[in-house]
Amino acid sequence: MLDGVARFWREIPQRYNLIGNRCGSCERTYFPPRETCPYCRRKSLGKMKEIKLSGKGKILTYTIIYVSPEEFSNQAPYPIAIIKLDEGPKLTAQIVDCKIKDVKIGMRVQSTFRKIQQDGNIGAIYYGYKFKPCRGKK
Amino acid sequence: MEDIGIISYGAHIPRYRIKISDIAKVWGKDPDTITNGLGIIEKTVPSPDQDVATISVTAARAALLRCVINPQDIGAVYVGSESHPYAVKPTGTIVGEAINATPILKVADYEFACKAGTAAMQTCFSMVKSDMIKYGLAIGADTSQAAPGDALEYAASAGGAAFLIGKEKVIATINETCSFTTDTPDFWRREGSRYPAHGGRFTGGPAYFRHIISNAQILLEKMGTKPSDYSYAIFHQPNGKFPLNVAKMLGFTKEQIKQGLLCPVVGNTYSGATMIGLASVLDVAKPNDRIFLTSYGSGAGSDAFDLTVTDQIKKLEKNKAPLMSEMIKNKEYIDYATYAKFRNLLQLE
């Protein structure tokens, strides 16, 4: 089944380059970008500035997925984590290049570019972020 | 004459490895005979979420981490591979988007068996030379497939490298490049076919050796140099033996090719092969080192380059991205069953 490609094309800047935004009023950073800041609300209308996040952060919590969705079955079991990026926003992503037993709460990680999903064998391929352990002590 | 050449570079090989002896055992072959005969100990295996696009992006980003340029000044991206994720839809646009080089950008995907990446380098070199672009990014990467049980299965691996070409702060000048091309069907893959086919021993003499030797001799003559004038030599490496033989035949020594010979521990990364060999050399090269690179692509052709490393290489922030030696050490072994699952060798309905 060929899903609409527009929905995932639209978010390429977020999935490829971690483009978020910052409130021009209170300077809070958001990922994915928001139309308005939940704290400043109307004061932030038209004042949200695009910003590229560094991709560095740490693991807040994680799980190892054993029973996975079909598209991910050839990678199971795999770690999924909630990561707090250095700039503040949190996101959910797969952890790669790391042995399952080495994934820990508090681990420093950095983003990497990987295939996330594909629409069967004839549909589009969707790329985006996964996270791997930081090189050295960063 | 302006210095035109490599401004920065990056490479990537996947973390997973499989031992050649483990593959040999599955097919009932003597592991030692295979390992010693091919000169390959282990090869890289891409995880299911890696492909030529992800390897190219990782290598390109590594190149950009090491230098300071505005990605918007990159005028062209050419990705060479024989395992592009799409048959129609370029890998180059995915890379361009992921490094913030779009939208004012010339892009195309290249294909010429294992020399698609060096062909991309030649194109970027000429576009910079003619002032059509400020910087060009040439990438060679592959996650090539080999039929289970075929001889190619011992070598076909995954990896790639990216070279940023320009005129400013050049770390390795491209002094000259030349190519030798004929219509020689030594190895091919038909449209719609899953695995490549090849002519067995025909891939040796009339193919690999003829084109590399002819091209190398043309370049040496053009430059008025002898093999001993070079600090490093890099040859295409479909296994660990061919490059040793061709080096000897041309008059290069084992020491000269050692740094750029990664096949024994990485396998044959096809369009990435000579490219990651060059990355490995640049990881350790010093100013004034001279490099001789000759690639080979089945079908058939060879691209040769004569490069001189400059003082600028000392200023390149190499440690901002992993060196080849670091990536070679960073590994996790898998067995054949996992390899078959990752490489989609098991046909699922």
Add this chain to the structure above:
Amino acid sequence: MRDVAVIGIGLTKFGELWDKSFRQLIAEAGSKAILDSGVSGGDIDAMYVGSMSSGRFVGQEHIGALVADAAGFSHLHIPATRVEGACASGSLAVREGYLSIAAGVNDIVVAGGIEKMNDVSGTAATETLATAADQEWESFFGVTFPGLYAMIARKHMHDYGTTKRQLAQVSVKNHFNGARNPYAQYQKEIKIETVLNSAMVADPLGLFDCSPVTDGAASVILCEAKKAKKYCKEPIKIIGSGQGSDTLSLHGRDDICTLGSTVHAAKMAYKQAKIKPKDISVAEVHDCFTIAEILAIEDLGFVKKGEGGKAVENKITTLDGELPVNTSGGLKAKGHPVGATGVAQIVEIVKQLRGEADKRQVKNANIGLAHNVGGSGATAVVHILEAL
């Protein structure tokens, strides 16, 4: 604001009901509730039905009208509305019905919930449940619904020392209760070893930490309190109704181990009812996964944050404990037909307050609480009930 009471309840058996269709289930629950209430069809002013994903499970939307039709009311042309809030759809339907009576718009309302999950494959059911999570920023990247709660569990274990054994005890307790509930999907008690050794779904949650895929429907008849005694001997008054929302994604929450939506909904309900958590005699909480029950008893104010695991270990929430939780068997043992759950929880509380809970009866139950959650906590609804 007028007072509202529950005057009738109806429930189908929960389980893999191959012989029953979507329409049959809701008609069964609805007619049982109407019979129980003493009202006649013509007295009903409106219908509200909760179903998370009738579209994906049985290919049917527009089920407000369908339910009125299946119940035989289409010629009365009464308002019929479908309400959705993922796994909180059922209690949202009850709340909407409640609000319409409290506001003086309706006098008698049917509020039901239904989900028919077994007409699609297990994979399709799992994917449909995952639409309760953030599709773009959670599900797309490979996290499953159990995976989200597993991440909560891991953080709770890390921050508060909660153990896998304590999680398992929730499951054992709920199966003990379910064995005493003829409507429950699972009727057998289980041993803690079974839970601890069950196959991994998303570490640290195993198969027996997860509620099942279930078919089922439940229904309640709500009536303006002053009129209630006209129809029913023992009306049960809704003394508090609260609802809260939060970020759709788990990663967006302020505290991963606290469901702010539950805290907000509970505060609303306690305030309206003019009671405190310690006044609750019995509670049905949303145990879609064992960790969810532990979070619930903390967020509802029964125990301090972080002490949920210990409370379970100290048997505070067993059938004969200080505060029995999930006497019905909970989502774990009773089953979790997603849209029906919220209504079924209220049915159990009404049974307890009427003294009709048979082998599960909590002695002297006089104030009960029902807590229903949508997704990983983006929606929460709390109702507090008291025998009139």
